[in-house]
Amino acid sequence: MTAVRCVDLCKTYRQGDQDIKALDHVSIEVAKGGFVCLSAPSGGGKTTLLNAIGGLDIPDSGEVYVDEQRIDNLSKGDLADLRLRQIGFVFQAYNLIPVLTAEENVEFVMQVQGVAAAERSEKARAILKEVGLEGLENRRPADMSGGQQQRVAVARAVASRPALILADEPTANLDSKTSDELMQLFTVLNESHGSTFIIASHDQRVMNYAKRLIRMLDGRIVEDIDQRAA
Amino acid sequence: MQIVMVLLQLAWRNLWRNHRRTIVMLSAISVGVWAMIFMTALTRGMVDQMIVDGIKALPGHVQMHNPNYLDDPSINNQIAFSDRELREKFDDAGFVAWASRVKVPAVITSERDSRGITLLGIDPAAERDLTFVNYEQVDGRFLIDESDKGIVIGRKLARTLETEIGKRVVIMSQDPDNEIADRGFRIVGLYTASTGAVEEAYAFAGKATLQKMLNIEGGTSEVVFIGADYRNVDSVYETVVTAVDDSVVVNRWYDVDTYLGTMMNVMDGFVLVWVVVIFLALSFGLVNTLIMAVFERVREIGLMLALGMKPASILGQIVIESMLLLALGLAIGDLLAFATVLPLEGGIDISFVGQGMEMFGAASVLYPKLYMNDIVLANAVVLVLGFLASLSPAWRASRYEPVEALTKVG
Numbered sequence: 132m133t134a135v136r137c138v139d140l141c142k143t144y145r146q147g148d149q150d151i152k153a154l155d156h157v158s159i160e161v162a163k164g165g166f167v168c169l170s171a172p173s174g175g176g177k178t179t180l181l182n183a184i185g186g187l188d189i190p191d192s193g194e195v196y197v198d199e200q201r202i203d204n205l206s207k208g209d210l211a212d213l214r215l216r217q218i219g220f221v222f223q224a225y226n227l228i229p230v231l232t233a234e235e236n237v238e239f240v241m242q243v244q245g246v247a248a249a250e251r252s253e254k255a256r257a258i259l260k261e262v263g264l265e266g267l268e269n270r271r272p273a274d275m276s277g278g279q280q281q282r283v284a285v286a287r288a289v290a291s292r293p294a295l296i297l298a299d300e301p302t303a304n305l306d307s308k309t310s311d312e313l314m315q316l317f318t319v320l321n322e323s324h325g326s327t328f329i330i331a332s333h334d335q336r337v338m339n340y341a342k343r344l345i346r347m348l349d350g351r352i353v354e355d356i357d358q359r360a361a
Numbered sequence: 362m363q364i365v366m367v368l369l370q371l372a373w374r375n376l377w378r379n380h381r382r383t384i385v386m387l388s389a390i391s392v393g394v395w396a397m398i399f400m401t402a403l404t405r406g407m408v409d410q411m412i413v414d415g416i417k418a419l420p421g422h423v424q425m426h427n428p429n430y431l432d433d434p435s436i437n438n439q440i441a442f443s444d445r446e447l448r449e450k451f452d453d454a455g456f457v458a459w460a461s462r463v464k465v466p467a468v469i470t471s472e473r474d475s476r477g478i479t480l481l482g483i484d485p486a487a488e489r490d491l492t493f494v495n496y497e498q499v500d501g502r503f504l505i506d507e508s509d510k511g512i513v514i515g516r517k518l519a520r521t522l523e524t525e526i527g528k529r530v531v532i533m534s535q536d537p538d539n540e541i542a543d544r545g546f547r548i549v550g551l552y553t554a555s556t557g558a559v560e561e562a563y564a565f566a567g568k569a570t571l572q573k574m575l576n577i578e579g580g581t582s583e584v585v586f587i588g589a590d591y592r593n594v595d596s597v598y599e600t601v602v603t604a605v606d607d608s609v610v611v612n613r614w615y616d617v618d619t620y621l622g623t624m625m626n627v628m629d630g631f632v633l634v635w636v637v638v639i640f641l642a643l644s645f646g647l648v649n650t651l652i653m654a655v656f657e658r659v660r661e662i663g664l665m666l667a668l669g670m671k672p673a674s675i676l677g678q679i680v681i682e683s684m685l686l687l688a689l690g691l692a693i694g695d696l697l698a699f700a701t702v703l704p705l706e707g708g709i710d711i712s713f714v715g716q717g718m719e720m721f722g723a724a725s726v727l728y729p730k731l732y733m734n735d736i737v738l739a740n741a742v743v744l745v746l747g748f749l750a751s752l753s754p755a756w757r758a759s760r761y762e763p764v765e766a767l768t769k770v771g
Contacts, residue, residue: 187763188764207671207672208672208673211670211671212669215668215670216669222767226664227664228661230375230379240669242367242370242371243364243367243668243674244669245364245367
């Protein structure tokens, strides 16, 4: 079963007088339950591909399917609904809403989904415990370390059990120990929850944890490695 | 409905967790609302006082005259009904008060000076609710009954005539045969009015005494009626018109005193303009702060959009935040207005600018007046214009592209 399918995606940005090809005829398929790392140097197209998969950016041409539903032609409102119900996001930075506590941040997506207060509080506390943040539920982002904030973001991404979790450079602002802990957490969640993970990163540690490594360069896929076989 | 509750909850949290911004905004809105209501109350109080004083000096709410009296207020133009007939018609008509008067131009002469005045022959008991004179605050005494032989004049007139209580003055007018009618009166009291001009203009004598002096036994030149509210005198007018024939004319107070009538209408328009102008000044601050708040939160809004919040919900959240701010600001502003106006309803002494105020007929004590209509108007204007003012920043926020917003440098 396919979680994500991209067919011949192209995306060009204009930067000053120059056209930058962020995606150049990219096609990939990711199976459900996959744990994929998109790796590329800066400007290689991995974030653009991730954004196209998440419905945050619309490709110039090509097709994007999430859970066999074509999404590149959806309206803004439908894309928002898709992200709300099927996709969990972890961003490189500014992951949390500053005025909300850790628990409220985790609850946010469920709250917008319309989950009852008691149920979402119970789920948020359970997932915060699972990511090792028990006791920090009432802290605001400003009172947490970068690693703790990323854990809250991960907790939020998985709390509503989305089928697909997209993470963009999740370890970029973390030290190596915290990065390892975060990747171990991703691995556990991938295995225990069965969610599909697609992580854009040029961090070697992240690549090491991935079951599948897709290397990109100048908007094209140059290498696709099944690391379980390696 | 569910999403509205979610947005309400998020908006409420946003307000209280950005407390510094919220307090600044609340202060601006509250002070603006307070200023609107307070200044309106002062202005209302001033104009009300002018109108009420104007009505008490002496047109009442509705008045009845001989058709020629308003052009020529001499004793020749008496009302065709006798005192007895008037009592039969109006004693049980349900007015708050009514009274018949003899009202003629006259000259008052002391041993030092003389002045032209309007002389009123009244029944003090019937006149109590119709006149600007507070009987209990008269120096000396007020008239006891309509046969009283004394006269009550204003303090300022007494100063002008260089006379005082106990001294005699001569009143001179004309009788129906255009002969001089005069009589000596002893000054029994000096009244105080809101303006010196009024104190110089009117003198009061017993109606029967004056009728005798003018040789008009039972004659009357003016009948005045008071209802419950000076703004709504139609029922009083209709009752009077129904009871009389066309030998008399019946007028509402604002037909007789067009200056006061126009002032009341102008005032109603002025209050609306005043409230809108203050809010327009306030709204610049409101819009500016809301736009700054949106700019400050570009990445937060981008994140919410990325996580699946719909643009319409972002718009809704910003508008709800604004409306909550406005509602709180209104509540505080209203309370401040009540807290500052109610203790001052007993009157603010502005005698230091009293002479200037007198020039346009205002009293030297200002009585601020809170009208529920004015409060509702101020609140409605703030809510409606505030809603409109918040739409622009809210719309702007809802149009953000999540990816661009998330990468904005904060």
